[in-house]
Amino acid sequence: MPLHCLKMGTAALLVAALFLAACIVRRDYQAASNLDTIEAYTQFLQDHPEDNQYFSQATARLEELSYEAARKEDDFAAYAGFLAKFPFGRFSQEAQRRAEDLRAAELGIHLYRELPEDFYHSVNSSTLPFRIQVLSQSTDEQEKSHVERKWFEELVRRDLFIPLDPRKAYPLPPDLTLRVRESTLYLGALPWTQLDADVSVRGKHVQSYRIAAQRVERFLLYEIFRDGERYRGLLRIPEQDRQAVEERFQRLRSSLPLAGSVALEFEIDQRGSHWDQEMIREFLEFLRGIGLAKDLAIYPRGQPPTRSSAHRLYLRADPDLHYPVLHKQWNFVGPGPDWGAWNSAWILMDRDYFFKKMSLDLVDLVRRSEPADEWPKKKMSSTREERGRNSVCSSGLQGAGRVSQIEGLFLEPASEPFGVPQGIWRFKDEAAFRNGRFAGTEDPADHS
Numbered sequence: 001m002p003l004h005c006l007k008m009g010t011a012a013l014l015v016a017a018l019f020l021a022a023c024i025v026r027r028d029y030q031a032a033s034n035l036d037t038i039e040a041y042t043q044f045l046q047d048h049p050e051d052n053q054y055f056s057q058a059t060a061r062l063e064e065l066s067y068e069a070a071r072k073e074d075d076f077a078a079y080a081g082f083l084a085k086f087p088f089g090r091f092s093q094e095a096q097r098r099a100e101d102l103r104a105a106e107l108g109i110h111l112y113r114e115l116p117e118d119f120y121h122s123v124n125s126s127t128l129p130f131r132i133q134v135l136s137q138s139t140d141e142q143e144k145s146h147v148e149r150k151w152f153e154e155l156v157r158r159d160l161f162i163p164l165d166p167r168k169a170y171p172l173p174p175d176l177t178l179r180v181r182e183s184t185l186y187l188g189a190l191p192w193t194q195l196d197a198d199v200s201v202r203g204k205h206v207q208s209y210r211i212a213a214q215r216v217e218r219f220l221l222y223e224i225f226r227d228g229e230r231y232r233g234l235l236r237i238p239e240q241d242r243q244a245v246e247e248r249f250q251r252l253r254s255s256l257p258l259a260g261s262v263a264l265e266f267e268i269d270q271r272g273s274h275w276d277q278e279m280i281r282e283f284l285e286f287l288r289g290i291g292l293a294k295d296l297a298i299y300p301r302g303q304p305p306t307r308s309s310a311h312r313l314y315l316r317a318d319p320d321l322h323y324p325v326l327h328k329q330w331n332f333v334g335p336g337p338d339w340g341a342w343n344s345a346w347i348l349m350d351r352d353y354f355f356k357k358m359s360l361d362l363v364d365l366v367r368r369s370e371p372a373d374e375w376p377k378k379k380m381s382s383t384r385e386e387r388g389r390n391s392v393c394s395s396g397l398q399g400a401g402r403v404s405q406i407e408g409l410f411l412e413p414a415s416e417p418f419g420v421p422q423g424i425w426r427f428k429d430e431a432a433f434r435n436g437r438f439a440g441t442e443d444p445a446d447h448s
Contacts, residue, residue, distance in 0.1 A: 029054040038065045067091040076102045100187040112213040122225045129345035130175035132161040137181040154217050162343050172340050201234045249356040261295035263309035267316040275344035276317035286355045311366045337361035
């Protein structure tokens with residue numbers, strides 16, 4: 001047989017084989033299409049793995065049917081199985097989101113991908129005016145310090161609470177304690193930041209949160225503020241206390257103004273919290289408004305009026321815990337109302353109650369203190385040397401020992417923390433002094 005005839009025969013056979021194969025592929029695809037099931041298309045692709053004219057159509061239809069099946073089952077395993085077969089398919093992103101949502105729900109985690117519609121209304125339109133301290137539960141000291149500092153700066157920036165600096169020690173406990181633990185969470189192929197948080201109110205555990213997001217801080221704040229009324233209720237002033245203050249204040253108003261003169265020296269730190277500054281200013285206006293005293297002098301620190309006053313008080317805000325401080329001396333010696341459980345922001349949020357309570361405490365302090373103009377009067381020298389010569393607490397007495405006795409009245413040395421210069425002694429029994437047993441001697445309050 002000639003060679004060219006052999007070649008023509010071979011080509012004809014090849015064409016026939018290809019035609020037959022194409023017919024078989026078309027037949028099998030038509031069969032799978034007629035059945036239109038996951039199994040039928042899977043079998044077709046296994047029988048004809050080569051890239052043919054029906055391959056892409058069969059693959060697309062198989063993905064569609066598989067996703068419909070996963071949606072029908074609607075559980076994490078179904079979506080995970082779908083994503084294992086079609087990790088980059090037409091429905092992979094939607095399947096990934098649904099799988100993550102289901103897995104998070106199984107773990108009791110609230111998953112956030114975007115800000116809720118009411119986020120700004122919930123967080124920015126209200127304030128929880130309470131001291132809050134964030135404590136990291138990490139065992140790694142460096143990470144613990146980083147997390148606590150990050151949270152402190154976030155709270156300061158948002159101006160939502162009165163945050164306590166984690167680098168400082170405070171004499172009073174916070175109103176709210178937030179204990180947090182951050183970790184990495186895989187709900188599918190993508191990593192998330194998981195945050196487990198516990199909130200305590202005055203040491204009592206109240207609420208737990210489990211959140212996953214890319215920036216967990218703002219979403220935890222959102223959930224806390226959604227529960228804000230619960231926290232306000234736990235820290236709200238009891239109704240019976242409010243009524244008692246209102247009744248006492250009305251009785252006080254009927255007796256105002258106070259007789260005599262009152263000088264109230266205040267200090268506002270211009271670099272301090274805006275809550276502190278506003279609280280001091282508004283409380284002073286409140287005192288002016290109620291007509292506290294017939295002769296009331298209110299002035300900034302270091303700018304006293306020329307006249308003397310029977311009662312002198314000092315008002316400031318604690319720069320760390322942000323509560324008002326009222327004393328008869330700047331150095332906190334002597335009696336003063338305990339306002340440490342409050343803070344400036346809280347006072348401003350409920351000023352009707354707090355300003356009335358603070359006014360009552362201020363009047364109580366005035367009435368408890370004996371007016372200075374009833375003390376024995378003596379022209380006092382202006383220099384320390386002259387005061388030393390005029391005082392019975394002179395160097396001669398100091399040499400007699402740590403404690404001396406004059407007619408049964410004991411004296412003791414005083415130091416700078418009490419506002420008295422070193423080398424000057426003071427009376428242990430100031431009441432006896434004021435009753436005239438040592439009239440003509442130096443007034444201990446002169447060194448206040």
